[in-house]
Every structure is written in structure tokens, then in C-alpha cells.
Amino acid sequence: DAGVTQSPTHLIKTRGQQVTLRCSPKSGHDTVSWYQQALGQGPQFIFQYYEEEERQRGNFPDRFSGHQFPNYSSELNVNALLLGDSALYLCASSLGDRGYGYTFGSGTRLTVV
């Protein structure tokens, strides 16, 4: 059990559509970070949410947006999907925004056709 819960586990979308991925952090954690892992690559940082605000952002376009709720859970939204958005999306939670104790979820596999 990873302690971090992501849903759904798999998703197929069509180009141009919008998608929402969800993450529940490990109990006791208050910070959520999102990563994109393309096939054969290492995870790439998308953004981090702490105290319901986006604290850091990686090199991803504005089509990628997120939200953190008062219970620390988080959503990742991707608009105007491209084929290149097909990847495993990982959520990682931690306590505080220093990121020293990340726990990763099993990810959501997004396929854009």
C-alpha cells in the first residue's frame, strides 16, 4: 500500500478533450506534487501544491493546472489534450513544502488517441 491514492488507474481520452486526475495524500501529509512520466523516461515535475496554493511549477504549459482542497487532496487538470500528453501521471505527497519525505502513488496511466 503506497499510502497515496490516485484515481483513476487508467484512462483513455481523445485529442482535444480535457481530463481530471485525482490524488489523496498519505495520512499526515499536507503537500502534493505531480509528475509526468513518459515511456522510457524519468518523472518530470509538473507542479506542487501546499496550503492550497501552487508553490512551484515545472516547464509545463498552462494547459496543465491543478487544485488542492482543504483536506489536502489534489486534482490535476489537463485541457486540449495532445497525443504527447500520453504518460503515467504520478502524485507524490509529503509533509511541508521541503519535499524531503516524498511518498509516491501508483499513478494514472493516461492514453490520448
Next chain:
Amino acid sequence: AQSVSQHNHHVILSEAASLELGCNYSYGGTVNLFWYVQYPGQHLQLLLKYFSGDPLVKGIKGFEAEFIKSKFSFNLRKPSVQWSDTAEYFCAVVTGTASKLTFGTGTRLQVTL
């Protein structure tokens, strides 16, 4: 921007062989270093981490890594691998005051019986 290089993309070893996976990072300031493992179909798990102090770090499952600041390296080692070590291994770094993880592209380790 910081980067992490893992030069071994795919390593095949027989059981009981010794393992060393290379990891180099590019950043001149303070770094925190991590090795993560991703078993097939499972979430990323932390093997070991270095923040400060003894540059030889011991982790779970008999893994260890050595931080050599002058070489910007953090190589992962295990004296005797087991079939169950078959997985993808990622080196990652947190730099300066940031909390995001920057990952390498990963090394796929295949251990044969």
C-alpha cells in the same frame, strides 16, 4: 537548470553479481540526493537518501550509495543482486531551496537466474 544523468540505460546481471549504477548531477550548490526503485507495476519507492554527513549511505534491501562531491556523483551499489532486484532505478536530486525532485532517465536492471 539542474540535471541528472544515468549513463546505464539497461543492465543485465546474473544473480549474486555485484551492481553499480552510475548517477551524475549538474549543480554547484547544496544538493540532497535520492535513489528510487520502481518494481514492475508498483509505485516508486525510496531506496536511500543523502542530505549531509557520512557520504556513504546505506538503504533498504542491502543497497548503498556513495556521494562524491568532487565528481558530482552518487552511484548506487549492491554487493550481490537477487532476482527480486529486477526493476527500474531512478536517481534524483533536490537542489538549493527548491523541493522538487529532478530525476534521471532511469536504469532498467534485469537479474537473471
